[in-house]
Amino acid sequence: MIRITDLPSDKSISHRALIFASLLPGRRVLHGSHFGEDVLSTIRCFKAFGVAITVHDTEIIVESRGWQQFVEPREALDAGNSGTTARLLMGICAALPFKVTISGDASLSKRPMRRVAEPLILMGADITLSNDGCLPAVILGQKLHSIDYKLPVASAQLKSALLLAAFVGGVSIIVHEPARTRNHTELFLSTVGAEIEQVGITTWFNPQAEYQFANEYSIPGDASSAAYWVVWASLADGVILELDNVGLNPSRLSYVQVLKEMGADIVTASKNSANKTERIGSIMVRSSKLHGITVSAESIADIIDEIPILALAAGFADGETCFNAVEELRVKESNRLEAITELLKTIGVTNNIDGNDLHITGAKVWHGGIIHTYHDHRIAMCAEIAAILIDADFDIDDVNCIAVSYPNFFEHLRQINEGSRVIK
Numbered sequence: 001m002i003r004i005t006d007l008p009s010d011k012s013i014s015h016r017a018l019i020f021a022s023l024l025p026g027r028r029v030l031h032g033s034h035f036g037e038d039v040l041s042t043i044r045c046f047k048a049f050g051v052a053i054t055v056h057d058t059e060i061i062v063e064s065r066g067w068q069q070f071v072e073p074r075e076a077l078d079a080g081n082s083g084t085t086a087r088l089l090m091g092i093c094a095a096l097p098f099k100v101t102i103s104g105d106a107s108l109s110k111r112p113m114r115r116v117a118e119p120l121i122l123m124g125a126d127i128t129l130s131n132d133g134c135l136p137a138v139i140l141g142q143k144l145h146s147i148d149y150k151l152p153v154a155s156a157q158l159k160s161a162l163l164l165a166a167f168v169g170g171v172s173i174i175v176h177e178p179a180r181t182r183n184h185t186e187l188f189l190s191t192v193g194a195e196i197e198q199v200g201i202t203t204w205f206n207p208q209a210e211y212q213f214a215n216e217y218s219i220p221g222d223a224s225s226a227a228y229w230v231v232w233a234s235l236a237d238g239v240i241l242e243l244d245n246v247g248l249n250p251s252r253l254s255y256v257q258v259l260k261e262m263g264a265d266i267v268t269a270s271k272n273s274a275n276k277t278e279r280i281g282s283i284m285v286r287s288s289k290l291h292g293i294t295v296s297a298e299s300i301a302d303i304i305d306e307i308p309i310l311a312l313a314a315g316f317a318d319g320e321t322c323f324n325a326v327e328e329l330r331v332k333e334s335n336r337l338e339a340i341t342e343l344l345k346t347i348g349v350t351n352n353i354d355g356n357d358l359h360i361t362g363a364k365v366w367h368g369g370i371i372h373t374y375h376d377h378r379i380a381m382c383a384e385i386a387a388i389l390i391d392a393d394f395d396i397d398d399v400n401c402i403a404v405s406y407p408n409f410f411e412h413l414r415q416i417n418e419g420s421r422v423i424k
């Protein structure tokens with residue numbers, strides 16, 4: 001049996017833990033394991049507001065006097081490669097009494113920001129984007145007001161930006177999502193004592209006069225990082241894999257359901273942990289035979305980050321798999337729809353994009369080749385998983401980008417390489 005117990009700290013939860021620990025006055029220790037570059041981007045941005053943040057081996061210490069005591073950043077806030085950092089900060093900055101510029105790297109500077117700016121402007125924010133609706137965003141904080149808003153895309157980042165704007169701005173908000181998305185921000189809001197209610201795809205938030213956040217917070221392992229090994233173990237021959245200390249928030253585990261529907265043998269088990277708000281536990285995987293399925297449009301938002309690795313799984317499954325309405329993949333760190341299509345073709349898997357749907361026919365024979373990752377961590381990890389499943393030569397052009405979300409990926413790859421890895 002192969003066992004992994006130190007997956008990187010969940011990226012989505014780490015961003016939010018840092019945000020709430022910075023916004024609310026106090027000294028807090030955030031316990032985790034490895035922190036990726038995106039999380040370091042959020043740290044860099046909050047330091048610019050005068051928050052003292054120090055990163056140690058497996059913990060981050062945040063000392064803040066609260067957002068009321070923030071100082072105006074002297075330079076642009078650089079969100080690096082992290083869409084979550086940029087978008088959640090846009091919401092926060094909309095309500096702070098400063099002029100703030102948010103910028104990002106070449107990839108982030110091409111991603112759509114109008115979806116966030118437009119509802120914030122409806123709340124009263126003053127935001128200027130580049131002509132094509134991207135970063136840099138120049139935000140002049142304002143007194144905000146309440147809105148009742150229907151999101152045009154199912155995006156947890158967009159929902160969170162609006163909830164955080166309402167939180168810092170001290171106004172209520174109602175947000176309707178087209179489909180359920182991860183609920184970490186809502187869980188944090190509820191933990192700190194905000195009045196927040198969720199029924200189906202509608203969320204109501206009402207501010208409170210005072211908030212409290214515990215002095216210690218444990219961040220679970222990243223369920224999205226776990227997905228690479230879950231798929232690998234499902235496809236490899238005779239493997240039993242246990243991933244421990246993983247976040248088991250149901251809004252992040254739909255990919256497990258998809259794999260189970262494809263025939264995977266996966267069992268999740270919750271355990272008690274120091275984290276009272278986010279579920280934590282283990283994922284046990286045994287190799288099995290996968291078959292193709294159709295993944296409906298409504299399920300896509302919940303598996304958005306796992307679609308590339310699920311698409312790879314489909315390339316090894318019997319028959320055809322179809323992922324419907326995956327257009328959001330075009331506006332991630334790379335155009336993931338094109339990147340995964342190219343990767344699959346390179347290894348011998350027939351697939352095509354029909355409108356916004358991705359059709360994949362499982363192959364019987366696979367081969368190596370030159371893989372372009374487009375500097376996208378998730379595409380690079382898919383390429384590495386393909387390379388350990390297929391006994392052939394691979395030339396993967398950039399794997400350094402993996403550190404964006406999974407700095408200890410290659411340690412785990414080495415651990416996996418010591419076990420069985422021949423596909424059936």
Ligand SMILES: O=C(O)C1=C[C@@H](OP(=O)(O)O)[C@@H](O)[C@H](O)C1
Binds near residue numbers: 011013156
């Ligand atoms: O809120 C979050 O932490 C995230 C939301 C998702 O983005 P969208 O909200 O753009 O779908 C996801 O792709 C990203 O990795 C993390």
Ligand SMILES: C=C(OP(=O)(O)O)C(=O)O
Binds near residue numbers: 081084085333405
């Ligand atoms: C899309 C991702 O992150 P972000 O939007 O924060 O850059 C991701 O990690 O796959």
